[in-house]
Amino acid sequence: MPKGSLPAVDSEIPGAFMALDPATHAFFLDVDGTLIDIAPRPDAVVVPSGLPDTLFALAARAKGALALVSGRSLASLDDLFGAGRFAAAGVHGADIRLSAGRPSERAPALDEDLRHDLRTTAAEFEGVLAEDKENAVAIHYRARPEIAPVLKRALAQLVGRRQGIEIMPGHCVFEVRRQGIDKGAAVGRFMATTPFAGRRPVFIGDDVTDEAGFRAVNRAGGIAVAVGVPRDGAQALLPNPRSVRALITHLAAEPRQRRR
Structure with a gap:
């Protein structure tokens, strides 16, 4: 169709x-x-x-x-x-x-160290919320959509060193999860x-x-x-x-x- x-x-x-x-x-x-x-x-x-x-x-x-x-x-x-x-x-x-x-x-939970780092990074940005779902962490920034590029770079620095983990963008959210x-x-x-x-x-x-x-x-x-x-x-x-x-x-x- x-x-x-x-x-x-x-x-x-x-x-x-x-x-x-x-x-x-x-x-x-x-x-x-x-x-x-x-x-x-x-x-x-x-x-x-x-x-x-x-x-x-x-x-x-x-x-x-x-x-x-x-x-x-x-x-x-x-x-x-x-x-x-x-x-x-x-x-x-x-x-x-x-x-x-x-x-x-x-699915298995994400590594606790990574989840901690993601929560800590989110807390550094006013108006940003980290939602820890154990097997993924969603970083919400609906209150401050203008910070998306800066926030994405900060998350990429954390995730880039880890195998099998990706950042999935959504509507005013970056979701860190396992690939696949x-x-x-x-x-x-x-x-x-x-x-x-x-x-x-x-x-x-x-x-x-x-x-x-x-x-x-x-x-x-x-x-x-x-x-x-x-x-x-x-x-x-x-x-x-x-x-x-x-x-x-x-x-x-x-x-x-x-x-x-």
Whole structure:
């Protein structure tokens, strides 16, 4: 499907997405900036009333083939949406639960010395927050976006000497993590597992970190949907998280209840 073949729309129920079918598709959903609006701090986000239950209804209609795929920790996702209710990949897949209620599989923690150095470096910059997720450290600078180049150089000095570690940029964040862990790899794990296997994957995300997920669903013949702004690999665009939630509500409804 060529890029842009599903156009951006402003209606609450995007008509171009009506062909998505919970009986045949698998759904991979980013969280911040996609399902919920971005907040100044990760702990300040608001989950709209009813969204977890709507997601659960869609997961039920898709026979469990719905996963949250986020940079957040799995514990944070469970705090926001309900413990164990969904398959989920936290920390871009470093902590993954392949089906609802199943124990998670965690990648090894980053070296404590590196995590300490990253926290210390972040503390040297006013308005910068270090989020230590053990198997990754996210350095948030939403309060001071102008310092991105200086902050990136400081982090590169720490990470550059270490094998197998990379810095992944995102929306006002630098994530320090192990190489080979990304949302595309997480999608691949899900798609090799029941109930995702054999379905057409749909990935919806807003950030550069979601582009690995886009590439994975494109390879599988699926649909990659960007939110807010176009992204590499995205075939379609939704304008904002509100429109994503409207689509989720539409898909979660029984066919006879859907608005036309």
